[in-house]
Amino acid sequence: MKTTITNIIRDKKGWYNPFVYVAGTHALWAGLLIIILTSLIGHASGVYFPGVLDGKIGWEGGFPMHLGLSLIAWLCMVVVFYPMALMLSPTKARLADIAGTQALARAPMLLSALAGFPRVLDKVIASIMYRFVDQIEAYAEVEVKDWADPGPISSWEIFLAVLITLIFILATVWMVALMFHAYRVSSNLKRTRAGVSFTIGLLIAQGLSTFIVFRWF
Amino acid sequence: MNKKIPQMCPSCSHRLCVKSLHCASCGTTVDGTFSLPVPASLQEADQSFILAFVKSSGSLKEMSKYLNLSYPTVRNMLDDIINRIKNLEHENNNYQHHS
Numbered sequence: 001m002k003t004t005i006t007n008i009i010r011d012k013k014g015w016y017n018p019f020v021y022v023a024g025t026h027a028l029w030a031g032l033l034i035i036i037l038t039s040l041i042g043h044a045s046g047v048y049f050p051g052v053l054d055g056k057i058g059w060e061g062g063f064p065m066h067l068g069l070s071l072i073a074w075l076c077m078v079v080v081f082y083p084m085a086l087m088l089s090p091t092k093a094r095l096a097d098i099a100g101t102q103a104l105a106r107a108p109m110l111l112s113a114l115a116g117f118p119r120v121l122d123k124v125i126a127s128i129m130y131r132f133v134d135q136i137e138a139y140a141e142v143e144v145k146d147w148a149d150p151g152p153i154s155s156w157e158i159f160l161a162v163l164i165t166l167i168f169i170l171a172t173v174w175m176v177a178l179m180f181h182a183y184r185v186s187s188n189l190k191r192t193r194a195g196v197s198f199t200i201g202l203l204i205a206q207g208l209s210t211f212i213v214f215r216w217f
Numbered sequence: 218m219n220k221k222i223p224q225m226c227p228s229c230s231h232r233l234c235v236k237s238l239h240c241a242s243c244g245t246t247v248d249g250t251f252s253l254p255v256p257a258s259l260q261e262a263d264q265s266f267i268l269a270f271v272k273s274s275g276s277l278k279e280m281s282k283y284l285n286l287s288y289p290t291v292r293n294m295l296d297d298i299i300n301r302i303k304n305l306e307h308e309n310n311n312y313q314h315h316s
Contacts, residue, residue, distance in 0.1 A: 003285050004285065007285055019287060019289070019290070020286060020287060020290045021285065021286060021287055021290075022287055023287035023288055023289050023290070024287065024288050024289075027287075090296060091292060091293075091296050093289075094288075094289070097287075097288065097289045185287070185289050185290060185293065186289050188289070188292070188293040188296055
């Protein structure tokens with residue numbers, strides 16, 4: 001395990017394709033541990049993941065709910081990509097490889113979960129929304145908002161909100177890169193075949209996870 | 218010095234064939250046109266992989282431990298070598314048909 005981690009760190013491509021060194025059950029246990037950790041941190045910071053690519057802020061659900069959402073996001077990838085790999089791969093893909101590498105590919109969400117701690121983004125969004133609705137009310141001479149003014153926002157809070165948004169975007173891009181390489185290595189697909197099938201599969205998995213979460217709540 | 222067998226023509230990039238074989242014991246030289254056997258036509262890295270694979274009794278799990286690579290990566294390497302062997306066999310068949 002120590003050699004594997006050293007190899008991943010030494011390899012320049014290890015940051016977006018560690019699956020050359022780790023896959024199968026090792027990746028599965030590491031990935032599940034990261035998903036549990038992400039859910040725990042997300043539970044504390046108010047960040048949740050209601051879809052394969054979604055990371056949202058400002059929800060005070062219990063830890064089982066946070067964990068459930070993250071597991072749905074991971075399982076949707078497995079449910080979509082395993083049959084896809086079986087159909088398209090020249091060799092028989094293993095379920096343990098697809099499940100393990102896709103679990104580990106969610107590691108960047110740990111960063112997103114941590115980014116929620118300053119608890120600034122939801123305040124900034126609420127403040128912007130309040131002022132936006134306020135202007136519409138003044139223009140249309142109606143009163144629709146029934147929530148309190150979250151108060152003025154400082155430039156430091158705006159800076160933090162932009163920084164958190166950037167972390168969310170970068171973590172998602174990183175996760176998609178990891179997901180693609182997880183699929184490519186596990187299924188031995190190359191070039192256009194890998195790229196096109198991954199894009200289609202990702203859209204299906206995203207749709208499926210959104211549908212399940214929508215039905216669940 | 219461990220000399221490598223050149224496989225591709227430096228002039229036209231086509232596959233080279235064996236023109237003569239020499240007996241180091243009695244000095245007899247046999248001239249002709251012989252194609253290289255498929256394992257010898259593979260690149261050195263592929264040959265090393267095949268040797269390691271045979272030594273590990275054909276176990277991909279053992280190979281992944283030996284190479285410090287994941288199981289699917291080793292399996293993909295093997296698949297790529299299988300494809301290259303198939304291509305070489307196809308090329309050799311074509312060559313025999315033409316000569």
